[in-house]
Amino acid sequence: MRRSLYSIAPDAPFLKVLASRILDGTLAPDWPREGPFWLSDITIYLPTKRARLALIDIFLERLGGAALLPNIYTLGESDEVENAFFAEPDLTATNPVSKTERTLFLARLIEGWAHTAEKAQQVGFASPPSAAEILAMAQSLGQLLDDFLTEEIDYHQLSQLVPEELAENWQQSLNFIKIVTDNWPPYLEERGLQEVATVRREKFALAQQTLKMRYGDKPVIAAGSTGSVPANARFLKEISALPNGALVLPGFDTSMSVEDYSFLLEPNNKAHAHPQYGMALLLRRLNAGPADVQELAPVQQGRAEILHQALATAENTAQWHAQREKLSDQLETATDQLSLLAMPNEAMESRAIALATREALANNKSVGIIAPDRDQARQIIAELHRFDISVDDSAGVPLNQSPAGRLVRQLLQLVQSEFSAIDLVGLLLHSSVCFGRARSEISALREVLDLSILRGMRGKPGVAGLRKAVQAAFENPEPRQRPLSEDEAAALIALFDDMEHMLAPLIEAFASGKPSLLDIARAMPTLADKVIHDDQGKPHHPHGFDQLSDWLTELAAGSIELSQIDSAQFVSAMALLMSPVSVRPLEQARHDVQIWGRVEARLQSVDLIILAGLNEGVWPEDADPGPWMSRGMKLAVGLEPPERKVGLAAHDFLLALNAPQVVLSYAQRRGTSPADPSRFLKRLLAFVGKACEETLIARTAHIKAWTTQIDAVKQVSPAERPTPRPPADLRPRRLSITEIETLLRDPYAIYAKHVLRLKPLDPLGAPPDFAERGNLIHDVLGDFIADGHDCAAPDAHDQLMALAQKAYERLADVADRRDIWLKRFEAIATAFLAHETTQNLHIAVRNAEIRGQASLEIAGVPFTLHGRADRVDQTDAGKVEIVDFKTGGVPAKKDMENFMAPQLPMAGLIARQGGFEELERADSAAFRYIKLAHGPDTLSLTNFPSKLEADDWVDQYWERFSRFAELMLLRDDVAMVAQLNPKPEQRFEGAYDHLARAKEWAPEGEDE
Structure with missing residues (x-):
C-alpha cells in the first residue's frame, strides 16, 4: 500500500479527520514533530476557500491559538470555486479574457x-x-x-x-x-x-514544475480534490511523488474490488455517472489502484457502506439483496440519524426545512442547508425570517439580482418605458436612489407622486408628460386624486428636472431606438454614482456596487458592439450579461446556520445537514449536452459526456451525508408539474427497504404537522355581513343618478364612499380594460355630438374616426390593442351614424354628455340628485328622449319593471325639474339603452318596458326610491347593509367588496 494515497469516508467529518491525522502523525509520519514551528512546515491544498477557512478554525480550536498553523492554500477545480494560490512573477504577464x-x-x-x-x-x-x-x-x-x-x-x-x-x-x-x-x-x-482556462492550466503547470524546488522534503498534502481536471490531476500526481507528499481523497470507496475499479474505467460501460468515476480516473493517472488507498477515518456506524452500495453501478444492484443481508446488523444504526421529508410542493418544502432548522437551533445544533436551486434557497431564507433567523445564501446572488444590479436594471427600464408609472415608483423605492436629496425626501415625493399623479396614469409620458401631469393635478385635479399643494408641485418638477439631467445619456441613447451597449456601459458608472448621492454628497452604495463598477469597467473597455439590440430588448440583454457575476454576502449573518450550494458545501461539517431539492432536474441537474453538440459528437472528439455532471452530483450527495444528523428533502411537485425524487434518493431508499423508508418518513412527521399548523387557526370565524348604522346626519343628502342603483343594491358602498369618505385608488399603470374601452367609446360619440357634427354629412364617418384616432392615442403603449379597438370602433361608428340618420328622424336637437342636477325633498329633508347623461335628445314634440350607451350589459327587463334600474328615470326626473345645463324643463318621451358591441349586432336598441309611459316610470321610480331613501338615509336605526340586493349575474367585484370582506360571507352561486 502506497503511503501517499489516503481517503476519508463519506460518513466522517472530512476536515476534522484531516486535522486529527496531521496532528497525530498518520499523515507525514516521517516529519519530526518537535519545537513550536513544526506544523508551519506543512503545506495543505484544499479545493475551496470555504474549506480553507473551516480548516483554519479547526486547527485554532485544537491548538488553542498557541502555535503557527500550516500553510493552507486553495486549489481551484472549476470557475465556480475559489481559485489560485500562485504569485510567481512568471505569471504577471497573463491577461485573461473576461x-x-x-x-x-x-x-x-x-x-x-x-x-x-x-x-x-x-x-x-x-x-x-x-x-x-x-x-x-x-x-x-x-x-x-x-x-x-x-x-x-x-x-x-x-x-x-x-x-x-x-x-x-x-x-x-x-x-x-x-x-x-x-x-x-x-x-x-x-x-x-488568454482564455481563463488556459491561464489556470499554465498556473498548474508552473506550480507542478516548481513543487520540488519550493517544498523539498517538507510535507505537502492535497486533500478533498478528485482531480477531475487534467491539469489539476497532473499537479496532484506531482504532489504524490514528493518525498513527503500525500493525497487525501474525499469519500473514496476503499472496499472497491479490482473488478469494480476496472469496470468504471472501461469506456464501453459508460460509468461517468458513478460517484467514484472521477477518483478512479485519478488513480489510473497515478498508476495506483483501490488497494493503494488507506482509509483515515475511524470506523463509523456503517453509513458509508450503505451509501456505496446504494450508489453502486447498475450491474451491482443485482447483489443488493445479499449486501442488505450482510449489512442488516448495521442498517438500523447507520440510518438511525437519517430522516426524510416528502412535501407536496416547493413552498411547503421550504417551510418544513425552516422548521427543522429552527428545531435544531433550539437544541444548540449547527445547521447546514444544501440547496442547489438558488430560488429555493431564497424561499428558505424568507421562511427562516418567520423565526427572526437571518441567514445569507453563501453561494451569493447573480449581479443582476443584487441591489446594485437591480438599480441598473431599474434605471434602464425606466428610460426604456419613457418613465412609466410602475417603473418610476419602482426606482424611487430603491433604498439607494437619492438624486441629490435625502432618502426621506425621496420617499415623501414618491408617495405624493403615487397618490396625486400616477394612479390610473399609463402610457409613455416621458419627463415632459410627467411635468404636464403635475401641472394638471395642481390646477385641475381629478375627483379621485389627492390634492397637490404648490410646494409639492414645485418639488416634483424639480425632481423631474434633476432626473432628466442625470439620466440624459440614457434618454438620448434610448431615443435612437438602438441603444449602444458600450456607450451605456461607459456612461453608467458616473450616472449611477450621481443617482445614489444624497443632499450631503454622501453616496448610498447598494450591495454589489463594487462588482457592478468592475463589470461595467470591463464591459466599457471592450470594443465589441451588438447591432440587433433594440430598446425593448436592451434591459433583458443587459441582465443576461450581468448574470455570470456573483455577489457574495457582505458578512456571514450567523455561524450556526448556513445555506450552501453544492460547491460551497464540499468538505463542510455541521451537526445537522439538510439536503434540499432532492428532485430530478435539481439534484442531479439534467444531463443536457447543450444546443451546440450532441452527446455522440462530444464523445467522438474526446469530451466528457453530459452524464459526467451526474457523477459529480452523486459524489456531492455522497459527501453531504457526513453529518451526525441528516434530513433528506424533496417536493412532490415543482412549479405546476409533478416532480420525481432524485435518482440518488430513490436508490438509497430502494436499498434500505420499505420498512426503513417508512421509519425515515416517520421521523419528520412532527415537522410535516408543523407546516400545516403554523398558519392554522383553531377556530375559523368568518366575517359577518357588515351592518353599519351611522348617525342620520352623516348619511349623504346628495347622490348621483348612478349612485341611486348602488344605494338600492349595496347601501354599504354608499356608506364607505360618503360616510367613511374612502375613495378607491386606480391601479398603478394598469393595462387598459373593458371599462376604459367603454369610456373611450362614450367620449368619442359624446364629443362628436357636442362639437355639432352633422350625422348625415358625407364626411361624418371620417370626422368621427378622426376623433377616435385622437382619443385612442392615449393607448400608445399598447399599440396592438389600440389598433384592434380602433378597428372595432369603426364598425360601431358606421352603425351609430346609420342609426342617427335613419331611425332618429324625429329628433330636433341632440345633447351629448350633458350634466344636470335637481333639488328635491325626501320626507321634508332637502335632497340633491345630480349626474351626467350620455344623451338627452329633444324631440320635435318638445319632449326629451334619454339615451344611455352601453358597452357592457343592458339592465334586464325584470330589473326595469322591479324598479332596480333607476338611472334613466332619475335622469328624466332631472329633465322634468329643468336641471340639465342649457335645457328647458321637459317631460320624458322615452328611455332607451343602445348596446354598442363588435360583431353581427354592432348596435342594438332596448326601450324601457311599455307597460308605463316614460313620465309614469319617473313618478313610480321616485316614489319607491324616496320611501327607501327615507329609511336608509334619514334614520339612525336602519343599517346600511352590504349587498342588500346584489345582481345575481354580476361577475366583477364591487369597489368596496374587499372592505366588506364579502368573500367570507357572501353566498356562492345564483341559487343561493
Whole structure:
C-alpha cells in the first residue's frame, strides 16, 4: 500500500479527520514533530476557500491559538470555486479574457449567422432570435469552449466528425462551431489575451514544475480534490511523488474490488455517472489502484457502506439483496440519524426545512442547508425570517439580482418605458436612489407622486408628460386624486428636472431606438454614482456596487458592439450579461446556520445537514449536452459526456451525508408539474427497504404537522355581513343618478364612499380594460355630438374616426390593442351614424354628455340628485328622449319593471325639474339603452318596458326610491347593509367588496 494515497469516508467529518491525522502523525509520519514551528512546515491544498477557512478554525480550536498553523492554500477545480494560490512573477504577464468580452464576441458571430437573410434556411431558425436569446446562446457556446480547454481537447479534433453522418441541424451547428474556432483564437492573439482556462492550466503547470524546488522534503498534502481536471490531476500526481507528499481523497470507496475499479474505467460501460468515476480516473493517472488507498477515518456506524452500495453501478444492484443481508446488523444504526421529508410542493418544502432548522437551533445544533436551486434557497431564507433567523445564501446572488444590479436594471427600464408609472415608483423605492436629496425626501415625493399623479396614469409620458401631469393635478385635479399643494408641485418638477439631467445619456441613447451597449456601459458608472448621492454628497452604495463598477469597467473597455439590440430588448440583454457575476454576502449573518450550494458545501461539517431539492432536474441537474453538440459528437472528439455532471452530483450527495444528523428533502411537485425524487434518493431508499423508508418518513412527521399548523387557526370565524348604522346626519343628502342603483343594491358602498369618505385608488399603470374601452367609446360619440357634427354629412364617418384616432392615442403603449379597438370602433361608428340618420328622424336637437342636477325633498329633508347623461335628445314634440350607451350589459327587463334600474328615470326626473345645463324643463318621451358591441349586432336598441309611459316610470321610480331613501338615509336605526340586493349575474367585484370582506360571507352561486 502506497503511503501517499489516503481517503476519508463519506460518513466522517472530512476536515476534522484531516486535522486529527496531521496532528497525530498518520499523515507525514516521517516529519519530526518537535519545537513550536513544526506544523508551519506543512503545506495543505484544499479545493475551496470555504474549506480553507473551516480548516483554519479547526486547527485554532485544537491548538488553542498557541502555535503557527500550516500553510493552507486553495486549489481551484472549476470557475465556480475559489481559485489560485500562485504569485510567481512568471505569471504577471497573463491577461485573461473576461467572460463578458467572450460572450459579446461569440454573440456577434451568432448574430451575423442568425440574421443573414440568404442563410435563413441554412441556419434553421424559425424566426430571428432576440438579443437576449443570442446572448444566452453565446454563453452556452462559451461553456463549450471552456470544456475543450479544461479537458485539453484541441479544436482540430472537430475535423474527426464526418458531417454527412450527422443530422442536418448538427451539421449546421458543426459548421458554425468551426467558424468560431477559426476566429476566436486569432482575436485573442491580436488582443494579447488568454482564455481563463488556459491561464489556470499554465498556473498548474508552473506550480507542478516548481513543487520540488519550493517544498523539498517538507510535507505537502492535497486533500478533498478528485482531480477531475487534467491539469489539476497532473499537479496532484506531482504532489504524490514528493518525498513527503500525500493525497487525501474525499469519500473514496476503499472496499472497491479490482473488478469494480476496472469496470468504471472501461469506456464501453459508460460509468461517468458513478460517484467514484472521477477518483478512479485519478488513480489510473497515478498508476495506483483501490488497494493503494488507506482509509483515515475511524470506523463509523456503517453509513458509508450503505451509501456505496446504494450508489453502486447498475450491474451491482443485482447483489443488493445479499449486501442488505450482510449489512442488516448495521442498517438500523447507520440510518438511525437519517430522516426524510416528502412535501407536496416547493413552498411547503421550504417551510418544513425552516422548521427543522429552527428545531435544531433550539437544541444548540449547527445547521447546514444544501440547496442547489438558488430560488429555493431564497424561499428558505424568507421562511427562516418567520423565526427572526437571518441567514445569507453563501453561494451569493447573480449581479443582476443584487441591489446594485437591480438599480441598473431599474434605471434602464425606466428610460426604456419613457418613465412609466410602475417603473418610476419602482426606482424611487430603491433604498439607494437619492438624486441629490435625502432618502426621506425621496420617499415623501414618491408617495405624493403615487397618490396625486400616477394612479390610473399609463402610457409613455416621458419627463415632459410627467411635468404636464403635475401641472394638471395642481390646477385641475381629478375627483379621485389627492390634492397637490404648490410646494409639492414645485418639488416634483424639480425632481423631474434633476432626473432628466442625470439620466440624459440614457434618454438620448434610448431615443435612437438602438441603444449602444458600450456607450451605456461607459456612461453608467458616473450616472449611477450621481443617482445614489444624497443632499450631503454622501453616496448610498447598494450591495454589489463594487462588482457592478468592475463589470461595467470591463464591459466599457471592450470594443465589441451588438447591432440587433433594440430598446425593448436592451434591459433583458443587459441582465443576461450581468448574470455570470456573483455577489457574495457582505458578512456571514450567523455561524450556526448556513445555506450552501453544492460547491460551497464540499468538505463542510455541521451537526445537522439538510439536503434540499432532492428532485430530478435539481439534484442531479439534467444531463443536457447543450444546443451546440450532441452527446455522440462530444464523445467522438474526446469530451466528457453530459452524464459526467451526474457523477459529480452523486459524489456531492455522497459527501453531504457526513453529518451526525441528516434530513433528506424533496417536493412532490415543482412549479405546476409533478416532480420525481432524485435518482440518488430513490436508490438509497430502494436499498434500505420499505420498512426503513417508512421509519425515515416517520421521523419528520412532527415537522410535516408543523407546516400545516403554523398558519392554522383553531377556530375559523368568518366575517359577518357588515351592518353599519351611522348617525342620520352623516348619511349623504346628495347622490348621483348612478349612485341611486348602488344605494338600492349595496347601501354599504354608499356608506364607505360618503360616510367613511374612502375613495378607491386606480391601479398603478394598469393595462387598459373593458371599462376604459367603454369610456373611450362614450367620449368619442359624446364629443362628436357636442362639437355639432352633422350625422348625415358625407364626411361624418371620417370626422368621427378622426376623433377616435385622437382619443385612442392615449393607448400608445399598447399599440396592438389600440389598433384592434380602433378597428372595432369603426364598425360601431358606421352603425351609430346609420342609426342617427335613419331611425332618429324625429329628433330636433341632440345633447351629448350633458350634466344636470335637481333639488328635491325626501320626507321634508332637502335632497340633491345630480349626474351626467350620455344623451338627452329633444324631440320635435318638445319632449326629451334619454339615451344611455352601453358597452357592457343592458339592465334586464325584470330589473326595469322591479324598479332596480333607476338611472334613466332619475335622469328624466332631472329633465322634468329643468336641471340639465342649457335645457328647458321637459317631460320624458322615452328611455332607451343602445348596446354598442363588435360583431353581427354592432348596435342594438332596448326601450324601457311599455307597460308605463316614460313620465309614469319617473313618478313610480321616485316614489319607491324616496320611501327607501327615507329609511336608509334619514334614520339612525336602519343599517346600511352590504349587498342588500346584489345582481345575481354580476361577475366583477364591487369597489368596496374587499372592505366588506364579502368573500367570507357572501353566498356562492345564483341559487343561493
